[in-house]
Amino acid sequence: MNNKQTILVTGGAGFIGSNFVLDWLAVEGTSVINLDKLTYAGNKENISSLKNDARHVFIRGDINDRTLVEGLLRQYKPYAIVHFAAESHVDRSIHGPEDFIQTNINGTFQLLEAVRGYWTQLADSEKSVFRFLHISTDEVYGSLGPLDPPFSETTAYAPNSPYSASKAASDHLVRSYHHTYGLPTLTTNCSNNYGPYQFPEKLIPLIIHNALNCKPLPVYGDGLNVRDWLYVGDHCEAIRVVLAKGRLGETYNIGGCNEKTNLEVINSVCAILDELCTDSLITPHASLITFVKDRPGHDQRYAIDARKIELEFGWQPKESFETGIRKTVQWYLEHKNWVQNIVSGEYQKWVTTNYNTREKS
Template structure:
């Protein structure tokens, strides 16, 4: 059995679903079920004895200690995090509490559990921490992509909180010998993503004929990684990664935001034509967010060289799958796009003139 934290969120739920489909090893899933955690993501596992769900906080040390003692997982995969830059600007405290303090409590309980294991189990145990490329800061147009040795330079409360958790994970390996692994990924997209993020927000707004808010000039560049590819990469790192190492995971898909949005519009024009005209008519440039990093790019050659992993999806294949999924899963979208989501749109976009 493995313990997955944050396994009802976007990436975590995709990981749990793929893990049980492809490997079948039981999963203990701990998730706080904040606004972005959604048990509907895991509806297909209802009644499946291989999936044990527990609602709870990684910062609840008594709960984590009990779960580790009772279920004796061979690994912990930590997805649990607050993860939206805009939300961190409006309210950074939640990010510090979950991403820094929560990670610390989880590491402490993992260390105590690991130290008490029999020697063979202790040698096999792994703690895999899932992080982001945003910890590296922002790149200029001609700068080389981020590598695993790029100095940290976080520019938002979110990325600063993730950088802090990365440093804690590193410290627990070097100080206590905890067998840790860290992954830093680029922007994920795909099924089950909460629609505050760029791609699902654009799909939902376009289908409803609402403005498509583009920050600044729309030329901020990101590397885009299909979530299914991210899941296979994490599995590769967990199975074969060198203890104490960091692995960057990217999709080799650097694109400016405006190109992403126009691609979504073109696909919707094909798959769900709007009688009112092309969806690109809804493009609306709005005030940029504070501290908006200009460019991220991931050099993922280390994971390819050491573990033989490369993404299976191109951006063209992944974005088509993603748009189709949102169009085909109207019930999921309607349940997710409820009061909390509407409140967030009002809070973040009204002042920018895009609501």
């Protein structure tokens, strides 16, 4: 491996992380060290196409294991860290917040400490090109009203769930390591991602899976909560741009310019399934929509102002919601075995915990 071009990716078997690893190898073509704990959301099937690719080295491990991380840094000498590893589901954080504190806060701290020790030992020429890119979320900014301007990089943090609070804390840690120690950090805050390899407890793959199996399509509250939807391939491109061109210590918001209510998203998915799955036992698929009790602290609206990354680097999302959601539905229809291998065991326990206790509204 050419150490000058090697990157270390944490959480590279998860949804966004695995898409990024595949995208990086397809576009950049340089080596990736992929560290993932393989919790419920990490899936080696996501990166199975890389099994015999010498540019990709997979290590199963925890970012909280500083000794392991320090050893990987010494061995592979990456010039950049791209940090995806995180617990990321709001509902799970409500039922069990401790894992989010352990991974998102403590894990990021342990990773930063290992990287700081490594970085301080680099030669000046290597220090100057080194980067630590932290991947975060728009949820750290809290909730918007219908007429509020979108989140910008200067919006005050106001997290409303254990998940978003833990990510906010990790953002602050990364910032502090730049300002205190000079560590060359970058942070991105993205809107809701969708696309291939997303764990089917998230809204879009959940709706696809349930609709294909004639199960209720659960909608929290009135279904009018608004999110800005970002196709994962566009997100991966934006991360590569920030890693290459981002100004040290800066934050860049990444959005899809696609504000949709949850109901709009679900109806879009159902309409595509009606078109592509004419032999379904239940049509229209939207007839399966079932309103359930809202989750606690459910943010009403997220929206991203992504002008900074556009003005500085010319980045814009390539996919509209209409093109991206069609690609996504088609991917899940073509990868039913991938879904089937996931929706058992741990997943079924989660569905029971989160949905079966919610009364219809």
